Amino acid sequence: MLLKYYFHLIYSFLLGLTSLSSLVMGLFFIFCSKSLVIEFDILSINGISMMFTLYFDWMSLIFMSFVSFISCSVVYYSGSYMSGDFNINRFLGLVMLFVASMMFMIFSLNMVSILLGWDGLGVVSYVLVVYYQNEKSNAAGMITALSNRIGDVAIILSIGLMMDLGSWSFMSGLNSDSYLTAYIMCFLLVAGMTKSAQMPFSAWLPAAMAAPTPVSALVHSSTLVTAGVYLLIRFSPILMSTGLNLFLFVVGGLTTLMASISANFETDMKKVVALSTLSQLGMMMITLAVGFYLLSFFHLVMHAVFKALLFLCSGKLIHESNGSQDFRDSGGMIVGLSFTGFCLNLSNFALCGFPFLAGFYSKDLLAESILMEDLGIIAFLLLGFSTGLSSCYSFRLSYFSMMKFSSMGVMTSVKEEDEIMWVSKIMLSIGAVMFGAWFIWWMFPVPVLVVLCPSLKLMTIMTVLMGVVVGVFISLFPSMGYIYEKKTLVLFCTQMWFLSYVSGQVISSMFMDISKLLKWLDGGWSEMFGGQGLYKSLSYSSNLNLSIQYNSVKLYLISFLMIFIVFILLS
Structure with missing residues (x-):
């Protein structure tokens, strides 16, 4: 009976062991320049073999190490955060299934097994988003599931096209210069855009915040949203050869600009962090489109560490604010939650690229490498504007949640007593400080x-400094926030350039109108000349036939009289 209270310890230990072993193997493969392919022969019929293939190289093993490390911290953190939930063991089981789906996708070499892990992420993410079982969670789960299904369909179509190449392996099948390669890459690009919430599929990412905070920390740091970037990193050489990288550059630039602007108008703590994730995903896509896939992968794993830390700190603030996610309802928590405030500011500094933190080694190198390319003044301004806005919303988050005068009740007290949350935040804080220097x-x-x-x-x-200055003026001087009084502009930005309306209400209302038209046709002429009309005519004919066959003397006499009259008239 006591075992059910320690599942978070068991899962955390297994994930920590997996992280350490994957890190050691990944470093060994880096230094020895090795990779390993393991094939399992599942079925062989008439010379056709169905193989299950696993591919181990330094990239997959390092990424697996980071996924396991962050999952270890999040699962251990959930032991305290979700302690009041009666179904905590079911929750932990779903999280472990989520991590297992990500592992399956990371090590898969062929498209069929990638689809299994890809679909596993989509299904389990839907179950976790609707975990609280209310109307808001149901709506968020539906838009999350349906948006990701577009990517699933794209991968299924790519699998069908790869049949013509003779292999589902993306190493042997896509190395040719076949015209099918470009079409396959188009489908894979759509799949990566939907899973990583690039425009115009960005609306589901903030909506997925309806899930519990530990799930948000895992989904938005190292698992679900990073799967699309990781898939495109694997196909980076083919992406560059087909010329689709130019389209990806435009999409990534628009996504990071939209997310950065929207985050500065948002007041929901979790949505601000989610939009910052979307902004960084756009930066990764830009880097990938330029051709620096190693830098994109480096920023992917570094961003996962400090973003998970930022989510865990936000979860503690929400916990102490009686469940309110609006950071205007908190404030002044730096006194009672000094360690959480330290971790929150540390993760924000890493996000902004503060020197010698994890984000500095990846984000600064990423930005400078892009500046080396001949991309034009518009691309440079877009990059600088997005980088400055990230500093602006990071300062707003820190100021309103920690440094502003408290907006909580008079008798409210906050405390930093939970040792389980301490351990999780210490682990990720060490990663946010030291991993950048180590892994570069x-x-x-x-x-x-x-x-x-x-x-x-x-x-x-x-x-970065200009973004901090703008954030200071907007936060400290209310007169500078007059722009927030313009309701249309605020609605435009908080609704992510109306992408949520386009993704949800517009499409649903369009299909509702079509269904009403079809319903009118079903209840009108199509029914008269279709099923209902045929049914009524057959019913009338059968009733008439039954009435004729009644053994009635009157009926027989009337029939004889009518026949006799007709005979007389005809003769």
């Missing part, structure tokens, strides 16, 4: 050198 030495064979003119070299730092 391990992942890149030679030190990365970026040579730029002084103006471009200082551009990243200056945009």
Whole structure:
């Protein structure tokens, strides 16, 4: 009986062991330049073999190590955060199933097994989003599931096209210069865009915040939304050869700009963090489109660590604010939650690219590498604007939740007593401080050198500082926030450029109108000349036939008289 209270410890231990073993194997594969392919012969009929293939290289193993490390912290954190839930063991089981689906996708080499892990992520994410079983969670779960189903259909179509290439393996099947490769890559690009919530499929990402906070920390850091980026990283050489990277660059740029602007108008704590995730996913897509897939992967794993820490800190603030997610209802928590405030500011600094934190090594290198490319002034301004806005909303989040005068009740008290939450945040804080320096030495064979003119070299730092200054003015001086009084502009930004309306209400209302038209046709002429008309005519004929066959003397006499009259008339 006591075992059911310690499932979070057992799961955390298994995930920590998996993370450590994957890290050791990944470093071994990096230093030895090795990779491993394991094939299992499932079925062989008439010379056709069905193989289940696993592919182990340094990238998959390092990513698996980060997924397991963050999942270990989140599951351990859930032991305290979800302790009041009667179904906590079912919740932990769903989280472990979610992690298992991600593992399945990471190590798969062929498209069929990738689809199994991909669909597993979609199904379990729907179950976790609707975990609280209310109307809001149901709506969020439906838009999450239906948006991801578009990517599932795209992968199924790519599997059908790969049949013509003779293999489902993306190593052997897509190395040819066949015209089918471009079509397959188009479908895979759509799949990656839907899973990573790129425009115009971005509406489901903030809606998925209806899930419990530990699920949000896992989904928005290292599992569901990163699956699309990881898939496109695997297909990066083919993406560059087909020329679709230009389209991906535009989509990633629009996504990061939209998410950065929307985050500065949002007041929901979890949605601000979710939109910051969307902004960073757009940056990863831009880097991938330029051709720096290793930098995109490096920023992917670094971002996962400090973003999970940011979600766990937000969950503690929500916990102490009596479940309110609006950061205007909190404030002043730096006194009672000093360690949580330290971790929150640490993760925000890493997100902004503060020197020598994990985000600095990936984000600064990413931005400077993009500046080396000949992309034009619009791309440079877009990059700088998005980077500055990330600093702006990070300061707003820290100020309103921690440093502003408290908006809570007079007798309200907050406390930092939970040792389980302490351990999880300490683990991720160490990663946010040290992982950037460690992994930049391990992942890149030679030190990365970026040579730029002084103006471009200082551009990243200056945009970050300007974003902080704008955030200070908007937060500290209410007169500077007059722009927030414009309801139409606020609605435009908080609704993600009306993507939520386009993804939900517009499509549903369009199909409702079509269904009403079909219903009118069903109840009108189509019924008269269709099923109902045929049914009525057959019923009338059968009743008439039955009435004729009655043994009635009157009926017989009338029939004889009518026949006799007709005979007389005809003769």
